[in-house]
Amino acid sequence: MQSILRTAVLARPARAFCMRTPAFRPVSFRTLVTKRYSADHESVIFDDTTGLATVTITNYAQSSLGDVVFVELPSPGTEVAQGDAIGAVESVKAASDIYAPVSGTIEEINEILSSEPGLLNKSPEEKGWLCKIKLSEPAELEQLLTEEAYKAHCES
Amino acid sequence: MTASRITLGIRTSLRLSRAGTGLRTCARRYGTASEPLKRTGIYDFHVANGAKMVPFAGYSMPLAYGDVGQVASHNHVRKSVGLFDVGHMVQSNFRGATATEFLEWLTPSSLSTLPAYSSTLSLLLNEQGGIIDDTIITKHASDAFYVVTNAGRREQDLAWFKQKLQEWNATEKGKTGPVEMEILENWGLLALQGPGAASYLQSLTSYNLRDLLFGKSAFVPVEGFNLHVARGGYTGEDGFEISIPPNQTEEVARMLSKNPVQLTGLGARDSLRLEAGMCLYGNDIDESTNPIEAGLTWVISKDRRESGNFIGADAVRQVLKDGPSRRRVGLIIEGAPARQGAKIMGPGNEQVGSVTSGIPSPTLGQNIAMGYVESGLHKKGTELEVEVRNKLRKAVVTPLPFLKPNYWRG
Numbered sequence: 001m002q003s004i005l006r007t008a009v010l011a012r013p014a015r016a017f018c019m020r021t022p023a024f025r026p027v028s029f030r031t032l033v034t035k036r037y038s039a040d041h042e043s044v045i046f047d048d049t050t051g052l053a054t055v056t057i058t059n060y061a062q063s064s065l066g067d068v069v070f071v072e073l074p075s076p077g078t079e080v081a082q083g084d085a086i087g088a089v090e091s092v093k094a095a096s097d098i099y100a101p102v103s104g105t106i107e108e109i110n111e112i113l114s115s116e117p118g119l120l121n122k123s124p125e126e127k128g129w130l131c132k133i134k135l136s137e138p139a140e141l142e143q144l145l146t147e148e149a150y151k152a153h154c155e156s
Numbered sequence: 157m158t159a160s161r162i163t164l165g166i167r168t169s170l171r172l173s174r175a176g177t178g179l180r181t182c183a184r185r186y187g188t189a190s191e192p193l194k195r196t197g198i199y200d201f202h203v204a205n206g207a208k209m210v211p212f213a214g215y216s217m218p219l220a221y222g223d224v225g226q227v228a229s230h231n232h233v234r235k236s237v238g239l240f241d242v243g244h245m246v247q248s249n250f251r252g253a254t255a256t257e258f259l260e261w262l263t264p265s266s267l268s269t270l271p272a273y274s275s276t277l278s279l280l281l282n283e284q285g286g287i288i289d290d291t292i293i294t295k296h297a298s299d300a301f302y303v304v305t306n307a308g309r310r311e312q313d314l315a316w317f318k319q320k321l322q323e324w325n326a327t328e329k330g331k332t333g334p335v336e337m338e339i340l341e342n343w344g345l346l347a348l349q350g351p352g353a354a355s356y357l358q359s360l361t362s363y364n365l366r367d368l369l370f371g372k373s374a375f376v377p378v379e380g381f382n383l384h385v386a387r388g389g390y391t392g393e394d395g396f397e398i399s400i401p402p403n404q405t406e407e408v409a410r411m412l413s414k415n416p417v418q419l420t421g422l423g424a425r426d427s428l429r430l431e432a433g434m435c436l437y438g439n440d441i442d443e444s445t446n447p448i449e450a451g452l453t454w455v456i457s458k459d460r461r462e463s464g465n466f467i468g469a470d471a472v473r474q475v476l477k478d479g480p481s482r483r484r485v486g487l488i489i490e491g492a493p494a495r496q497g498a499k500i501m502g503p504g505n506e507q508v509g510s511v512t513s514g515i516p517s518p519t520l521g522q523n524i525a526m527g528y529v530e531s532g533l534h535k536k537g538t539e540l541e542v543e544v545r546n547k548l549r550k551a552v553v554t555p556l557p558f559l560k561p562n563y564w565r566g
Binding site for chain 2: 066067069070072085087088090091092093094095097
């Protein structure tokens with residue numbers, strides 16, 4: 001598992017949009033995107049121009065789960081609180097719940113996953129995104145893990 | 157989330173990922189956390205082949221190998237041939253002049269009429285007719301039997317055999333022809349399974365495997381080894397279970413795992429057996445299940461149902477007379493797969509049973525499950541519902557097995 005993780009991390013260069021401190025905030029109209037992680041192996045990609053957080057499972061999660069064959073997602077419009085079970089990812093061997101990493105309203109779900117659940121294995125943190133949540137408690141983002149903290153969490 | 161649901165959330169499953177998410181419940185039931193895991197004779201071979209090793213029934217066993225996903229591994233066995241290490245299972249010999257009668261006391265099988273070098277699925281029953289374990293019994297002669305039982309039931313089975321042997325050997329009959337049990341400790345057991353199994357094994361032996369029908373066994377010379385080969389398995393495919401002396405197992409495993417054979421782990425083993433409608437002890441049957449409700453009445457030989465003097469016979473006869481209160485059924489479920497513990501709901505929205513095993517079937521592309529429902533609701537085509545994540549999903553009673561078996565019957 002650790003070797004898989006290492007490969008995955010190497011294959012995924014630090015993303016340009018990964019802002020850590022306001023000090024690096026460019027004085028422009030560029031979209032600011034923050035990527036954080038939950039201890040439940042989800043990533044949250046927050047876009048400050050839309051106020052939407054895109055929720056995904058992490059690459060580490062998909063490699064542990066194996067072939068994903070079914071994804072159940074919440075209905076758009078659902079209000080969720082951080083930690084609520086909002087759906088599930090099913091592989092042949094197991095069902096894994098998806099927990100809302102942040103509170104808010106489900107604005108959009110990735111409809112492609114109903115016909116192509118394998119996208120979760122191929123592109124877990126991009127094309128295989130799960131849902132977009134309009135944040136009601138933006139401060140929750142700050143409590144989520146940074147990339148380093150998440151890496152440490154996976155290795156522990 | 158209901159309390160009964162086996163929650164394998166990302167939260168827990170990934171923390172337990174080394175223990176294999178889907179098999180966690182089995183590992184928890186069978187494993188004793190405080191004891192170090194045992195290894196089969198080919199542990200190093202698995203590791204060298206990139207196996208992801210997980211605790212199962214007290215052993216460290218391969219869940220999957222390298223990058224081969226469970227679906228690909230499963231499909232390979234259905235279409236070609238796979239090799240499974242089942243050396244964690246308990247192999248034993250029972251010998252003695254009254255061995256047939258002894259085993260007919262412990263099981264409801266008709267072993268006296270079983271031809272030599274034939275195997276039968278059988279059951280160890282307790283006094284209440286509950287299933288202590290399921291087992292494959294192979295008769296070599298009326299005074300010699302080879303028995304394979306589940307690793308997860310090792311302690312219970314061995315204690316049961318020991319106690320019953322003592323009782324038997326103290327009777328008049330037992331004194332005239334005592335029965336001895338020999339556990340084949342550290343012997344290997346490999347299962348070569350799939351439509352390509354016979355042609356692969358045939359290339360390694362002069363023995364004509366066309367003569368070895370499903371349910372038969374023989375000592376077969378394989379590249380200089382003389383191995384006990386039983387035709388059958390746990391996948392619904394044609395195949396062989398090969399018993400190997402301890403110091404030869406790794407060499408035989410190497411010999412049996414060349415192209416097109418793929419090493420296959422516990423993950424695919426579970427989905428293959430479920431499609432084949434076979435029970436997993438601890439999930440689908442246990443000491444609270446009787447053979448009739450489990451759909452295993454066929455295991456009780458007709459000649460023994462009326463008059464057989466086996467442990468649990470009275471209880472079994474009572475159920476046969478009254479009819480079982482519940483039945484094991486197959487289900488095809490729409491939408492989400494139902495897992496062990498999911499509630500099965502009846503037409504009046506009342507709970508009528510529970511799922512005992514369930515997966516999205518790689519071969520059928522549908523969600524399949526086994527479970528128990530109240531008698532009367534067990535008929536083919538009955539429409540029920542299964543609760544998954546607080547939502548009801550349509551479930552239709554479907555005959556088992558889900559797939560037609562592909563056994564070699566000549």
